[in-house]
Amino acid sequence: MEKFFVNSVFFGAVISLAAYEVGLLVKRKFKLAILNPLLLAMISVMAFLVLFDIDYDHYNEGAKYISYLLTPATVCLAVPLYEQLTLLKKNFKAVIAGILSGVLASLISILGFSILFGLNHEQYVTLLPKSITTAIGMGVSEELGGIVTITVASIVITGILGNVVAEFVCKIFKIHHPIAKGLALGTASHAIGTAKAMEMGDVEGAMSSLAIAVAGLLTVVGASVFAGII
Secondary structure, three states, X not given: OHHHHHHOOOHHHHHHHHHHHHHHHHHHHHOXXXXXXXXXXXXXXXXXXXXXXXXXXXXXXXXXXXXXXHHHHHHOOHHHHHXXXXXXXXXXXXXXXXXXXXXXXXXXXXXXXXXXXXXXXHHHHHHOOOOOOHHHHHHHHHHHOOOHHHHHHHHHHHHHHHHHHHHHHHHHOOOOOHHHHHHXXXXXXXXXXXXXXXXXXXXXXXXXXXXXXXXXXXXHHHHHHHOOOO
16 A cells, blocks of 8 residues: 555645545534634645655655745735735825834744744744745745755745735734734735635735735844844
């Protein structure tokens, strides 16, 4: 059985997509925020690989093809933004201020916790790009001398947490404005948060799409500055 999986060219892609579909079914049935399809898919795939003693490299030979779709999928997020272009122009100052605040909050919190827990420079810069999309975050981490694989893990975990707690946080802090919701999700939780924003509404999705791009660019600059502190 193990040899069959290992020798299958698209095994990784098939098992990943199947696990995600199962996660979607579970989420629709129980309607609990914690049952995030991506989180369930990750747990399912890890359990499958451990159960059948399949090496990650063999799995990734097929799963890597899904990663190729990440960049075009991110670019496609410009479509809902274009549809809400008038709204963006009307609230331009507030949008930029919101995204800048989110980026600074992320970088400062990483700095604070790194000092608190005594992280070294390599560990510190590894976590700096945690709130931006994987495509940009991997490059930032590598450029600053971080551990790219851990950066990817931190980006995914950040996105899932943002997706799961988004509605709860908005409810607790009485955040009702669609622009504010979208900017918060895009800035803090990148593409995974944007998926949640699109569930909330068209405006939320458009603002979140904008936040991914702008927050990514600001983080590239900000991370380079903050990297020299520790």
